[in-house]
Amino acid sequence: MSQVPHFKVAILADDLTSAADGAGPFVSHGLTAHIGRQHLPSGEVDVCAIDLASRSASATDASVRVENYARDTRSTPVMLKTVDSTLRGHVHEEIAAALRGSQRRRVVFAPAFPTAGRTTVDGI
Incomplete structure (x- = not known):
């Protein structure tokens, strides 16, 4: 990629629903968003949510993406690196890959979907 646009928030989603769900709250607070399937937007937006289709890929392909x-x-x-709230997919591999690629040192991991009754309380 020759020139990467700058965003306030990048959402690396494991499927299209996660990309849209991740961008929604930011849009409802007035930010602009792009929701794409395995490509970054060419223009400037506040939030870039990308469906990497990694949940249904092999662990190796998911990690690479x-x-x-x-x-x-x-x-x-x-x-943000989204994962399925029921932990389907390659959760460990994808989080490790996101840390490697982003060169970040910390991650907050809280799989939940409160409106569906799935919450994380005291690490459980």
Whole structure:
């Protein structure tokens, strides 16, 4: 990628629903968003939510996709890596790949979907 647009928030999603769900709250607070399927927007937006289709990919392919997009968006102040709230997919591999690609040192991991009754309380 020759020139990477700058975003306030990058959302690396494991599927299209997660990309849209991740961008929604930011849009409802007045930010602009792009929701794409395995490509970054060419123009400037506040929030870039990318469906990496990694949940249904092999663990190796999922890791490569996540690491590449994390690298391409590593200058973003806030990066979110979504996972399924029931922990389907390659959760460990994708989080590790996001950390490698983004060169970040910390992650907050809180799988939940409160409106569906799935919450994280005291780490459980």
